[in-house]
Amino acid sequence: MSSNAPVRRRRVFYIPGYDPIPPRRYRELYRKESVAQASVSGYEIKVLPAKAQARFGWGVAARIDGAEVRSAFEVLVWSDIVKNSMNQGIIATYATLVRTAAIYIGTGALFRLMRLRKGPVIAALYPVGFLLAQLGLALLAAWGLGQIFALWHPVAAWGGLIVVPVILEWFRRQDGRFFAYYLMHDYAYSAGHLGANPPELEARMAEFTAEIAKVLQGDSDEVLIVGHSSGAHLGVSILADLIRGGHVAGDGPALSFLSLGQVVPMVSFLPGAHRLRADLAYLSARDELTWVDVTAPGDGCAFALCDPVSVTGVAPTAKRWPLVISAAFTQTLSPERWRALRWRFFRLHFQYLCAFDRPGDYDYFRITAGPLTLAERFRGRSASKSRIERPTSRYTSVAP
Structure with missing residues (x-):
């Protein structure tokens, strides 16, 4: 036609x-x-x-x-497929966080992406920061509760750790508001095979x-x-x-x-x-x-x-x-x-x-x-004058 x-x-x-x-x-x-x-x-x-x-x-x-x-x-x-890739527990998600961050930082991709647009890179760093903040809050709450338990017996201070999984699970259930787990799994899925499709x-x-x-x-x-x-x-x-x-x-x-x-x-x-x-x-x-x-x-x-x-x-x-x-x-x-x-x-x-x-x-x-x-x-439509075309990727090979 x-x-x-x-x-x-x-x-x-x-x-x-x-x-x-x-x-x-x-x-x-x-x-x-x-x-x-x-x-x-x-x-x-x-x-x-x-x-x-x-x-x-x-x-x-x-x-x-x-x-x-x-x-x-x-x-x-x-x-x-997306749902299956997101079907991870809390511990597995934090392990995925470490691996994904290591891939983007270790390959240099993160720093080259920042040369293009900082917005999507900040969006990629957001789940890392927010998940670590969740863990930090959980550990802080555990320490506070442990101090209370320690008034009864020094060894009981370790009992404060019982709140860590409770707090982390609460955050996970609230992810429809925060999108931290969702975004973490999104970037992890792309990085899982170093850019190759699963x-x-x-x-x-x-x-x-x-x-x-x-x-x-x-x-x-x-x-x-x-x-x-x-x-x-x-x-x-x-x-x-x-x-x-x-x-x-x-x-x-x-x-x-x-x-x-x-x-x-x-x-x-x-x-x-x-x-x-x-x-x-x-x-x-x-x-x-x-x-x-x-x-x-x-x-x-x-x-x-x-x-x-x-x-x-x-x-x-x-x-x-x-x-x-x-x-x-x-x-x-x-x-x-x-x-x-x-x-x-x-x-x-x-x-x-x-x-x-x-x-x-x-x-x-x-x-x-x-x-x-x-x-x-769009016949005759000119491309945006502010488009970015400079080659930025470290990896340009098209064959393994």
Whole structure:
């Protein structure tokens, strides 16, 4: 399909980041935020039940810019893998903390990442600091209780240690507020194989690739892959496999890739990320797809405006992707809305999937439900002038 032909039928595959939450969360988020965006932007959009399919999804019927479009969404679920990786006790989590910190510090990746953006590095250090603070508070409470017990008998002072597991378990149960355990497991999962994908994730990605390959043989006008957060680097490898495997026909649907809030350097800067680096270099030079990368400096959890190919140091001479643009939260959100969100870091990391009350050319719902392909929507759009492209990674090899 020509990228400038109107879209009437679209398939959207959404790849979540490291998230243990059931996929219905994304449907409800889309339902709520699409209505909000439609009321601001003056178009019609409605979430519909999904047709029978192997994975979780939903349908969308929209009338945008006078055109009627049907989109079918599918969430490429790997939350079960995430849950299994998070299924660790308190002691195992602290052991993971030590190992993960040793990997990022020992390989030099942490210091090189700080040269790009301090926000996501601070986000990575937060769980380390907060988990150590929890342990410190527990030990302080144990010491205080031990002093009381010692008034009865000196040996009884050791009895104060009984509060340590109680306090640590309380913090663990409150992690829905603190996100320390969650973030610790997130970074640990990427670092566990020094940047290589764990076997269970590679197997799941192969399933995703096969699923998309089938759809590329269908009658959709556009097949759009959306990768959010760590889902972005999964998308890079999946798309590289699709093209290498010969699954993208010249007369088939337009193939588009939208990466949002990416954290690619957290993985690509690690020594074992040979596959990801090779896929970044390969995908960046292909003409079978359009790749637009959207981040925002206001998102402290993403490597905002960092070209993931260039900063990794694997940009080929023929590089053409991604087009790096900013969602510009301070401009696309009203001052009132920005003040309400600016310190809600986790919520801001999902703003790309939400409504903007002062939208610019980035509109998630026009992209996923409107009549233009990703290529046509951003045709002639210049990359952000403030993007970061300087090679920063110590590791650039694309083969073990």
